[in-house]
Each structure stands twice: as structure tokens, then as C-alpha cells.
Amino acid sequence: MIEYINEISNENGYKRYNQYSISDNFKELIFDDYYVYNTKEYNKKELAEKLYNKNFVNKYNKDTQKEIFDLYINNEKFKEKVLFIYSIIDEEKYTQFVQKNPNIQNPNDYTITYNIVDSDGVNVNMYQLSLSDIAFVF
Numbered sequence: 001m002i003e004y005i006n007e008i009s010n011e012n013g014y015k016r017y018n019q020y021s022i023s024d025n026f027k028e029l030i031f032d033d034y035y036v037y038n039t040k041e042y043n044k045k046e047l048a049e050k051l052y053n054k055n056f057v058n059k060y061n062k063d064t065q066k067e068i069f070d071l072y073i074n075n076e077k078f079k080e081k082v083l084f085i086y087s088i089i090d091e092e093k094y095t096q097f098v099q100k101n102p103n104i105q106n107p108n109d110y111t112i113t114y115n116i117v118d119s120d121g122v123n124v125n126m127y128q129l130s131l132s133d134i135a136f137v138f
Helices: 045-057 066-073 076-088 091-100 131-137
Strands: 002-011 014-022 111-118 123-130
Touching: 045 066, 045 076, 066 076, 076 123, 076 131, 123 131
Parallel strands: none
Antiparallel strands: 002 014, 014 111, 111 123
8 A cells, every 4th residue: 555645735834735545556557746736746737637628528529418518527526536537647557557457356456545634633535536436537
């Protein structure tokens, strides 16, 4: 299990941290700098938006597939979750992984938990994802 905590911000002594728990099975799929998500060093916003447009916005027809737009594309919480996935999962590594592993028996053995923790000890679970969640967006 990969456990990683890094500081997001420090404003007048009030600190916020990214906290990740990533199963070892996911190690080969994540970007080397996955931990910079939501920090000043984060540099994958453009890439994440591009993937979101490719895999959702430009893939479906707004007129004939209205339900997909209503359930997913126009759903801000869904979009935030998808952009998070695209920010930490390397598309090329994921593609290679799928080619090498056409049948996964236990997708729940592949998990990512992302929390935001502050200096007051408040821990907010932002995302708890499995391979099934990630496969859906790619």
C-alpha cells in the first residue's frame, strides 16, 4: 500500500494536506507526480480537461444522448471526480495495463482513497475509487 501525505497550503498556520492510500496494484498506473494534485505544482489540468472532452463531451451527442449529459457530463461532481482520475492515472500506463490484463477478477483489489486533512485534524474523504470507477472513465 502506498501511503502519502503532502502539504497543499499553509495560510497563517492553517495547513491542508493531500492524503493518499493507493493499493500496490495501482503502482504501475499512476503518474510519478500524482501527489501534486490540488497543489501549486499541479500541472495536469489541461491534460485532464483534454481527456474529459475526448472521453465524454466530444464522444456523445447532446441531442440524441441527453441522458448521458444529464447524468454525467453536466454533473459537476462527476466531472470533478473524473478530472481527479485523469490527474493521477497515466492514460498510456492504463492502456498498457488493460492490454496485459484483459480479465481482472477482483477490481476491488485496486483502490485509491484520497482525503484532504487539515492541521486541526479534520479529515474529509474526497474519493474512494476502484478499478471499476477508473475503467468507466477511460
